[in-house]
Amino acid sequence: MILKNTSEIDIVRANSTKINDVDFENLTFGSVFTDHMLVCDFKDGKWEKPVIKPYEPFLIDPSAKVFHYGQAIFEGMKAYKDENDDVWLFRPDENFHRFNKSAIRMAMPEVTEEIFIDGLKTIIDLERDWVKKGDGNSLYIRPFMIAIGSGVIANPSTQYRFMIILSPARSYFAGEVKVIIADHYSRAANGGIGAAKAAGNYAGQFYPTKLANEKGFQQVIWTDDATHTKLEEAGTMNVFVRINDTLITAPISDRILDGITRKSLIDIAKRDGIKIEERSVLVDELLTAAKNGSLKEIFGAGTAAVVSPIVGFSCQDVYYELPKIENSFANDIKDKLTKIQYKQAEDTFGWMVKI
Amino acid sequence: MILKNTSEIDIVRANSTKINDVDFENLTFGSVFTDHMLVCDFKDGKWEKPVIKPYEPFLIDPSAKVFHYGQAIFEGMKAYKDENDDVWLFRPDENFHRFNKSAIRMAMPEVTEEIFIDGLKTIIDLERDWVKKGDGNSLYIRPFMIAIGSGVIANPSTQYRFMIILSPARSYFAGEVKVIIADHYSRAANGGIGAAKAAGNYAGQFYPTKLANEKGFQQVIWTDDATHTKLEEAGTMNVFVRINDTLITAPISDRILDGITRKSLIDIAKRDGIKIEERSVLVDELLTAAKNGSLKEIFGAGTAAVVSPIVGFSCQDVYYELPKIENSFANDIKDKLTKIQYKQAEDTFGWMVKI
Structure with a gap:
């Protein structure tokens, strides 16, 4: 191993790389990891110096609080490689700030910009061969x-x-997504941790999602837990509904994640003159629109899939199929967003950060 | 190490014991562990053979799902030693069944009775020197x-x-407990995971509890998340309110843990002619009772502290002090329950299981 000592981050390089063993054409999302990982420990009231070292399991005590009390938060982001072999991050400051908001809500220490942002840049620079060019990579x-x-x-x-x-990831295609509108199970409480990207928010969704899977649906659209009358999120994504030519998405709250894809899609829609409303969509409104034909599209928005169109939904055991339309807003704004991310369109918002 | 191979559980004994280094008179709750731990892994759709081995950290991958999606559940129980040096468990079947209910809700596999119950008996038998006699131990x-x-x-x-x-634990005394009635933050959603003993339910409480601590209160009494008008739990315990001579505790629901101390106290109260009601206590009802003097006691109930009396509460920034009373129901039923647990009173319910 070669030890490189920068001023801020220690780097212990792996003796060899796994990259040649990876079939980049056939990747299962989130299952293959690069050669290195960044580790930074907090103790005695302060953060220690971060270290980048070979990716490997680590030792942890059976009584570690994460196992028993669920103090665990995360972010999801992507790096992209353009045609000039430059590597780019998408709005990393947004992830950094949201991470620290999650930390506060879960009574965990905030990380510094040096650890989060410089840490990202340093490890991604080290692993830039793992960022592949081409659509969806x-x-x-x-x-x-x-x-x-x-x-x-x-x-x-x-x-x-x-x-x-x-x-490393390929374009994430979930197949045809049919959803159930939740009328019993819930994702988040008023005054709870739904707005935090906390581990505990996810495991609670698995069982209701499994029940939906057993009925032939891929995901659940979560509704407010008190009345189940308002749409909140779709699986682990924010949800957009198009009625006639208006896009509508729930406003952020302490039950709804402040999604970075969500807010970027809103910005693109506003820039391009698509009418967009941030307000609660009522289940009743959705049903009326489905019946009278004004419901055109529903889609989820998140980092992994960017935009995930929904082909139909079940509500109170009645199934509603969405129309097949040309000029899909979902396809249009997904295309615009990914072109910015791959540096194929002008980054008018200043979202991209070069590594 | 001596390898003992029973039919059901492998035992790898520690080479030495830490027991002589432990100051049993001065234990911080949950910080010292015995010489051994039981480990049983689930893979390929089935549970492997459990093994008892020296307590030590273990290796885990950084991408383990527990870190990212919070699939983690637990139980809390105690073993007691009586004057004849026999060691006893309190209602272990209740913990076993609740554990599997939690597992189902978190989309985790249920454990078998052989793993959970026989595992408990085998490891506690091995560690029986760590169970100390005497009140509160x-x-x-x-x-x-x-x-x-x-x-x-x-x-x-x-x-x-x-x-x-x-x-190993001493009697758990939290000091004088003053609480705040939650009017913004919440512990659980309708249709959420509040009834499961899931790790994610706990971390979400830390921040609101910290805010309460900063105002001079030790705990939060959680209310329903939709209206904040009904008392639900006290910190990590179930909550009981005594108005005149009636004890009232919230009914179990998908927001409220089916506490084993809670249900045992209810059984003792019923046996001994204390009037008990399982129904929601309204915040308004609590305030009225505090003002007209009919509010006699509030206490939490859980495994760690058994019963934790509350000396006063704050609601909408007004502080209400509870009266100092003789003939406390809290003291009385705590005393009755712990006498059963330490085999100092007849176990009329058949709750105790000998190791």
């Missing part, structure tokens, strides 16, 4: 933080580990 | 399960680890 980036302090008393940990791991 | 038991499968795609893991770790 990207390097999925997973910054996360877990409570590693030991002890089974239910209070916040005093020790944490921040890590960045990287996974 | 116990061995706190933490069975838990985490998702150890790797991969950062948001779906259920295919690999899990069930573990049992043990921590």
Whole structure:
């Protein structure tokens, strides 16, 4: 191993690379990781120096608080390679700020810009061969933080580990997505942690999603837990509904994640004159629109799939098929967003950051 | 190490014991662990043979699902030693069944009775020297399960680890407990995971509890997330309110944990002619009772502290002090329950199981 000592981040290089063993044409999302990972520990009230080292399992105590009390947050991001072999990040500051908002809500320490942003740049620069050119190719980036302090008393940990791991990804195609509108299970509580990208928000969705799968649906559209009358999110994505030529998406709240794809799509729609409303879509409104033909599209928006069109939904055991339309807003704004991300269109918003 | 191969559980004994280094008179709750732990892995659709081995950190992949999606559940239990040096468990079947209910809700595999119950008996038998006699002494038991499968795609893991770790405990005294009635933050959603003993339910409480601590209060009494008008739980415990001579506790629901201490206290109250109602206590009702003097007691109920009396509460920034009373129901039923647990009173319910 070659030890490189920069001023801010120690780098311990892997002796060899796994890259030649990877079939980049056939990648399962999130299952292959690059040669290195970034690790930065928090103890005695402060962050230690980050280190980039070979990707490998690490030792942790069975009583670590993350296992018992769920102090765990993450972000999802992507790096893209353009035709000139330059590597780009998409709005990393947004992920950085949201990560720290999640940290506060989960009583975890905020990370510094040096650790999060410089850490990202340093490890992605080291792994730039893993970022492949071409439509739909990207390097999925997973910054996360877990409570590693030991002890089974239910209070916040005093020790944490921040890590960045990287996974090469192809374009994420979920197939035809049919959804069920939730009328019993919920994703988030008023005054809960739904707006945080906290691990605990996800595991709670698995069982209701499994029930939906068993009925032939791929995802659940979550509704407000108190009345189940308002659409909130679609699976792990924000949700957009198009009625006639207006796009509508739920406003962010303490139950709804402030999605970066969501806000970018809103900006593109506004720039290009697509009418967009940030307000609650009522289930009743959706049903009326489905019946009278004004419901044109529903889609999820998130980092992994960018935009995930929904072909139909079930509500109270009645199935509603969405029309097949030309001039899909979903396709149009997905295309515009990904062209910015791959540097094939002008970045009028100043979203892209070069590594 | 001596390898003992039973038919059901492999035992790898520690070469030495830490027991002589432990100051049993001065234990911080949940911070010291015994010499051994039980580990049982689930993969390829089935549970492997459990093994009891020296307590130590273990290796885990950075992409393990527990870190990213929060599939993690646990139980809290205690073992007690009576005057004849026999060691007893309290209602272990209740923990076993609740653990599997939690597993289902979090899309995790159920464990078998052989793994959970026989595992408990075998490891506690091995560690019986760690169970100390005397009032308030116990061995706190933490069975838990985490998702150890790797991969950062948001779906259920295919690999899990069930573990049992043990921590000697003294009587848990929280000091004078003043609480705030939640009017913004919440613990659980309708149709959420509040009834599961899932890790994610706990981390979400830390920040609101920290805010309460900063105002001089030790805990939060959670209310329903939709209206904040009904009392639900106190910190990580179930909550009981005594108005005149009636005890009232919220009914179990998908927002409220089916506490084993809670149900045992209800059974004792019923046996001994204390009037008990399982219904929602309204915040308004609490305030009226506090003002007219009919509010006599509020207390939390849970495994760690058994019963935790509350001396006062704040609601909408007004502080209400509870009266100092003789003939406290909290003290009375705590005393009755702990006498059963320490085999100092007849176990009329058949709750105790000998190791």
